[in-house]
Amino acid sequence: MSPKRIGLVGAGYIASWHADAIGATQGATLAAICDPSDGAAQALAEPSGVPVFASLDALIDSRTCDAVHILTPPHLHLALGLQALEAGLDVLIEKPVAENAEETRQLAAAAAASCARFSPGHNFLGLPSYDRLKRMIGQGDLGRVSGIEVTWALPLAPLRSGPYNIWLLREPRNLLLELGPHLAAFAVDLFGPLEVIATDVSKPVMLPGDDPRPQSIRILARAGHVDVTLTLSMVETVDDRSVTLRGSSGRARLDFAADTLVVERENASDLVVNPLRRQLDLARQHAREGLRNGWIQTRSLNTRGPYAQSFRGMCAAIYGAAEDGRYSAEAAVQAMQALDDALALVPAEKLTPKAPAVATRAPRPTALVIGGTGFIGRALTRGLVAGGTDVRVLSRGRHGPFPDLPDNVETVGVSLKDRAQLVQAMDGISEVYNLARALGTSWEDCLENDVKPAVTIAEAALEAGVSRLVYTGTIASYDMSDPAATITETTGFPGDMTGRNLYARSKAECERRLTAMHRDRGLPLTIARPGIVVGPGGPLQHWGIGRWHGAGAVRIWGSGDNILPFVLNDDVADGLILMARSDAALGEDFNLIGEPMLSARGYFRAIHDRLGAKIRVSSGNLTAFWAADAIKAMLKRHALGRANVIRPTRADWISRAHLSRFANDKPKEVLGWRPESSREAFLLKAVDRAGLFGF
Template identity: 35%
Template structure:
């Protein structure tokens, strides 16, 4: 069996594992990003990787999984269906019901299967709930409450790249299909009566994202309610079905199902029985989930976390259905269409427009200064990130023509629409040769981009090697200056008697452990080598812990965060942290534009240490009105835990680097940072007043984050 995976984002990894378990002999990968497709090509069982749906059709797979964002499902699925290829689409089928109906009709005419992976209905515990309801255990249905309250990670980072973040209604077709499908597998339809949206978050691309949704509806005489929340709070996800003689509660988070029914016992005995039954169900779910998740982590092909199992079961069900040419109700087009229709009904009731992205022109508030022809012209990679945005705005306010390279230029144009001196172009560091035309008329290049790969091989392929190639191209183009954003993460800052200065070398122990630090150190070394050998005008800037409105209060440099609002100090938490405001960082980078005599040098950016991790967390908790569960953790205990995890990973064939003490010890930030050389060389004067640093770096970001 030959299977194509179209769209190789994060969910593709689970589908890849699942189709291998389902018996696929060969896998075809398809992604418009050549670097992503190329990385996928090295996986076992991959026959070919291509960049277009037409190429997939030409290879004639037996089936294909459409794993692109929902707004692309229709365009991707049509040619595949026309070629007679059975399809499994990631939920939802489409983001418009008219498109879904068109695909259903096309599949019917072609005689091919059109499945949709509503994988929450393939959790083993869903079978138990469905059996209890269909078997009459709860009597006549009275109400269905579906609660989905789980953090949506892109919100925390203000990451507007995911499709769900590019339109106010998009979340209804990205995450909400899970709760919608749960209700619609129990009742035939839901008439939406009222929708309340609350806790809006205005994203950098101009989209207003609603973090809470309360949806009231009816299915005949059955009340249906959806409670959706996407902010950082305690995770809950459950379905509560109440009937005339009992109720069922399915808890997705704790992987348990509790069925309570009337009995012949006195009420006080019945309540005791129900309490014991509930406790037993939760205990079984907890122990089972723990064992299966641990088994999955050590490589068992038949185990894994419940979510991973649900993907496996969805894929296995689809291929079993292919044999009999009839889809299970949970994968079938009838349910899939009803889910999309419900999403549209909710969006309409909330009066949300279909516009996926606000018009950048409409975002213009006030024109900034026009470019100053006497100033150098700049090109910025990574200009839409936290530091990059501040830098672009600083350059623009100084009249510097600034060209921003962005993967998704529409979002970046909306962000900088009020700045006439900013020009946004489409490009990707992973394809550096395509950036050469953008170098033709610029004097200074700022490189603030980084990858999010989890393995060194991925970081090397997607960040280090493309950056080295881009440096060479900049040299060929005779760029006047190349300013690279490195990081203080390359240092072992764990010795209180050893100040960190610009002359401090990268720590071998830190670089050997952290892929992020290793990438920064390798690129630094290459830049300095090019400067020594050929006079390449490199300037390296290493920001410390950068804070400001827009930064994540759960900063990884401050503490370890096993959960939102739960923090573990790196050591005592009483060392003064190397903190710097984002506006001061932008100021330093802007000064590097034309400051004479700084080529071939490295500069660290930190204000004088005056705030500890303890004090930081106390202020975040106060300003956000969200208590933070926190405690110190011995560095030796933390290091022992890292070594133990490494041993387990090694036992199952993982090739992660052995953790070094320097990486763990350095996180305490016991070492003071002396940035006097930077201050003198750049004429840079960062904020040093503790009250101002606390207000602008901690209080204001925390208050803005909860808004």
């Protein structure tokens, strides 16, 4: 029997996991990629050499596929799914398969009418540990099961730091529709349809424009004689994505994020031997699960983690010889119906997004902010508006985080590689702020997606005749490995940047090319290099400080005792505005570093003292980091065949500790910039009001 030819509709982040799983599945082969973005589609298609299509119509007409995986944003699922099913293709749709149960029923009906197969992308049901759990239940090893608790407790960064224009955040209900299928799918697969009894939403967080979203959702339900609790928590918390089953003979806990299964059972011993045996048995099981996963990761060179295993298991089940009920259309309908029923029990006012402010006039922008939806960009845009300047924000979409400023801010979608579009976007603009950045996985990626857009923006600025282009580089481009050095704007970057991390190297290359355009062609350029930026809307898990392990543990770059170049977000915004409007700033560069106040350890002590949250802080040996990175790079090159792997030097790793001091005299003297000098006021903004834990 020939392998099933599968096309991927949507070439975003999740598509690479599907492509890997299809490649590892017997009876399936990747046949095509479909996405209106040719660059994204080509990048995904290149390793396997499959054709690329710009539309589902073109893919269907090509007859290259027997099935498709629909991986687009959820509001597109219904139309694309119906189109593929009516064409006779089998369809797998990423969760949520649709925006409600009724749409899911339409997909199921279309599949039945065309004799095609419709499967929900509930990937965690494909984990090996979940297979073991189902066998245990079937064999009666847990006895008679009376209750199941399914928990998804994982911080959701976009709630506090954006991007805010994604489908996930458009309405409060979308949070449950996006993450809830993972929870409902387990309960439905194990015990059937759910009767929802109650739903509680709490811990609201305010999106821009004072538009609340719940960060905690709890659903109480029943499935026959089994009590069901579904818990969704999106605040900063210890990662707990688990299924806990209580039975008369044992309690099982499946950690579906780690692919581990541990069962706690009674034993017949007396007195102290009973609890001792219980704990020894649990210790044995934990050791077994850890060793099993360690062996899998070692053998696969870290390419078969639990998440990858879940997709592989899902594809193996769907494209296997036998029909697997866990991925049936009926299961998809039951899971979505449970979520609909849960949402129906929430007061309407808690699910209704705040209406955007009513515009009284059209914005008259004279400032253009590229990257205005990001952390610094949002503060900059609001700072400009507060000073009386209307702003045009460039974004991937037409929705931005400024619903309360319709008179002053307009958001437009423009490609940063399209010079003509950029020139049009700069019509009437006097000052342009380029805060965009792209993180590539190779130097070629950086040149194409970071350096090239920076140059194209500069070319457009020259053509449009803007009065100032402010470009944001990074202090990471400096060599900060010498504790005795003090860095000023006269300090040059290393002559050879090839041994630096890609972000530092790419930003330095952007600066080099833009500076040449200023010198040779009169580009009205000023360069800003912000330090470690903190403040409201910023992340707790700032990777400029150390390597994070969830919200509760961080390994600092170095000892953590040296003063770090912290700076408040609002101060950066003020500095950027001053740079755009000062004649003395033309052709100059400025390091926007706050007053010296805190070390990394001092920052975490302040969080503990002021918020009562003690984060486990440990020193990071940067030479050890470098050595481990060197080993990983070697394995990637020689065992996985990735010839373009970048390996930063030891000096680059040591530089991440920010051992060198910074002087901020130049922006204060030339611009009159005044970063916060009061430690108490700084901590009030950087810690107390920053929303670091989400509630």
